Amino acid sequence: MHRSLTLISTTCLLALxxxxxxxxxxxxxxxxxxxxxxxxxxxxxxIRMELNEAISGTSGYMLFDARNDQLTVVDDEEQTYLPLTREVMDEQIQAMTDMVSDLRRQMEQLPPDVRDQLKQQLRIGPEGFEAEISTRETDEQREIGEFVCSEIEVLIDDRPQSTVCVADAQSLGLETSDFQTLGALMDRLYELSLRALEAGGPMASQMGASLLPRVEGIPLEVREHDGVTTRLAGLSTDPLSEALFQVPESYEETEMF
Structure with a gap:
């Protein structure tokens, strides 16, 4: 789900x-x-976020309700949905933290070469995450399509991780309320990413690798250093059906594990 979350994260906005x-x-x-x-x-x-099956393994979408911070993953192929309340997500991250801590203790008894190989296979990173995350304006402006955007660097411990080119919401003809909702989503994803990094387990590679704090504006492009570049290819303000933001009544609820 890493790349799906990357695309989700690039849409963080300032709440006005x-x-x-x-x-x-x-x-x-x-x-x-x-x-x-x-x-x-x-x-x-x-908010409805379409999931790319080739990346996430799920043919469907994710819903976010800004009123209660709830995420819901909907699988169209299986016709199921998975509610990810704040309590459920917190419990799962804590369970992952405990599991990774146990694995580390067990692996300390193994020869160094075997231990390193297992860490790589299980995608267990360093324990703890105390790096400072910040943003920095570059004073550079670029044209992407018909819009002009300003570049902002995202840094971890003063080392650039990615560059985000943002535009003013009004210049795109979009409503402020949309970005209040997207801002709430970004805050939640950012919080989950930090906790995943603290655990240092598989979720860190999925959620923490594309850490992106809220930036002031609408990202038209995100360039991951030594990684993928994602661009806004189009936008619309046409009315959307309420049904797009609901789970079909025939779908059954499922559990994470």
């Missing part, structure tokens, strides 16, 4: 303190330099 319209719809269409596409739909307090 203004009146919220009754309904403000938006559709953002992204594509990366490997040709993989992703769509993010916003309607009022809800």
């Amino acid at each position: 303190a203004t009146a919220v319209p009754a309904q403000a719809d938006a559709l953002l269409h992204y594509i990366d330099d490997e040709g993989l596409e992703s769509q993010i739909l916003v309607r009022d307090h809800m």
Whole structure:
């Protein structure tokens, strides 16, 4: 699910303190330099993120409700849905932290070469994460399509990790309320990413590798240093059906494990 979460993370926005319209719809269409596409739909307090099956292994979408910070993964192929409440996610990350700690203790009894091989196979990284994460404006502006954006670097311990080119929401003709909702999503994903890095287990490679704090504006492009570049390929403010943000009644609830 790593790349799906990367695309989700690139849509972080600044929440502005203004009146919220009754309904403000938006559709953002992204594509990366490997040709993989992703769509993010916003309607009022809800967000729908299309999942690319080749990346996530799931043919469906993820819903986010900004009223309660709940994520729900919907699998169209299996016709199931998985509610990821704050409590469930916190429990799963804590379980992962405990499991990785136990594995580390057991592997300390093994020869160094075997221990290193197992860490690589199990994707167990260093324990703990105390790096400082920050952003820095570069004063560089670029044209992407018909829009102009300003570049912001994301740094970990003062080392650039990625460069985000952001545009003002109004210049794209989009509503403020959409970005209040997206900002709530980004805060939650950022929090989960930090906790995954602290655990140092497989979730760290999925959620922490593309750490992106909230930036001031709408990302038109995200360039991961020595990685993938993702660009906004299109946007729409046409009204979206409420059904797009609901789980079909015939789908059955499932559990994470």
